[in-house]
Amino acid sequence: MEGRCKVCSSVHRAEYEQMRVEKKSYSQISLRAKLNGEDISMMALSRHFRFHWTPLLEALEKSDEVLEETVQKRIQEKLNTLDEIEKIITICKSKVQGLLDEELSVDNIKGLNLLLTQIRKNLEFLHKIAKEIRIEPVRSREDVLNDVIYICQDLPMEYLEKIEKRMEELNKNV
Numbered sequence: 081m082e083g084r085c086k087v088c089s090s091v092h093r094a095e096y097e098q099m100r101v102e103k104k105s106y107s108q109i110s111l112r113a114k115l116n117g118e119d120i121s122m123m124a125l126s127r128h129f130r131f132h133w134t135p136l137l138e139a140l141e142k143s144d145e146v147l148e149e150t151v152q153k154r155i156q157e158k159l160n161t162l163d164e165i166e167k168i169i170t171i172c173k174s175k176v177q178g179l180l181d182e183e184l185s186v187d188n189i190k191g192l193n194l195l196l197t198q199i200r201k202n203l204e205f206l207h208k209i210a211k212e213i214r215i216e217p218v219r220s221r222e223d224v225l226n227d228v229i230y231i232c233q234d235l236p237m238e239y240l241e242k243i244e245k246r247m248e249e250l251n252k253n254v
């Protein structure tokens with residue numbers, strides 16, 4: 081597809097992509113290319129796997145969609161609960177008003193106490209839920225690593241190798 085990409089135009093493309101599926105590092109793939117008689121730098125590999133490798137792109141897109149859907153669904157659930165709480169509180173308030181309009185009696189005061197307890201509990205619940213609704217920006221690990229590769233692409237090879245080694249360490253620690 082991409083005319084100038086050494087990986088795309090290689091007859092060994094499938095082999096390199098399979099290695100990537102097996103989580104082999106770019107330096108390992110680059111070495112394999114050398115054994116195949118090809119000179120493919122780690123940068124060329126990173127470009128290929130970022131921009132031309134459909135399985136990865138599709139998987140990333142899909143995971144973003146799923147994540148987004150899950151977040152939306154959970155927010156909607158919380159909002160529904162908030163609506164319910166609001167309804168309960170409104171009903172309690174009108175009952176309180178009704179009791180206040182009547183003459184004070186023991187039963188009346190008991191009723192008021194119960195209603196106020198119910199309102200307080202619902203307000204506490206409301207507060208708890210409001211705190212839970214927080215939307216954090218989501219960036220996948222792959223996004224971050226790709227950014228690092230992009231930012232570092234003009235550095236000398238020895239640095240790139242060190243950076244890649246560190247990245248592998250990070251991946252192992254996940």
Ligand SMILES: [Zn+2]
Binds near residue numbers: 082089
């Ligand atoms: Zn390519």
